[in-house]
Amino acid sequence: MIEIRFHGRGGQGSVVASRILATSIFLDGKYSQSFPAFGVERRGAPVTAFLRADDKPIRIRTEIYEPDHIVILDSLLVDQVPLADGLKKEGIVIINSNKKPGEFSDKFKGFHVATVPAGKIAIKYHLGSSQSPIVNTAILGAVAKVLGIVSMESLIEGIKTDVPAHTENNAAAAKEAYETVSEAVKL
DSSP: OEEEEEEEETTSOHHHHHHHHHHHHHHTTOEEEEEEEOSSOSTTSEEEEEEEEESSOOOOOSOOSSOSEEEESOGGGGGTSOTTTTOOTTOEEEEEOSSOGGGGTTTSTTSEEEEEOHHHHHHHTTOBOSSSBOOHHHHHHHHHHHHOOSOHHHHHHHHHHHOOTTHHHHHHHHHHHHHHOOOOEEO
């Protein structure tokens, strides 16, 4: 079983990203489960979402405390929340950032880190506003490439299923992120 924890802020699409990825994994013929954990439910507040994927039915229904991987939609959370808590030893961290992976070595030492400018990509495709880009579909392109847990074909179909507005722009953002995400570097 693969367990992924998403960290973002309200309005960035963390919960929707988890749902799209679950749908996409299902379309690839695997079992999946996604669900959010809300604290203060407001725009800009930290949000956590979870995803499980497996080749067999998933029976567990708890939050994910020891994820295999972490996806961070807002790099500012790196300095505000202990995001690596519970991350498994060979875990991969995918961060929405214009920075190089090595610039996060103080926070994720010993883990593999990949970065993608998902915010810049979202703005390019008019997803959200320049002050508040919606980065979920862009970050999922990076997830597809780095983790290899879903095909791009199924990811695009999952986007079309779960995000009926601006489908072509969302799909283009995912494709661009897939092509531009950095390689995961062990820090």
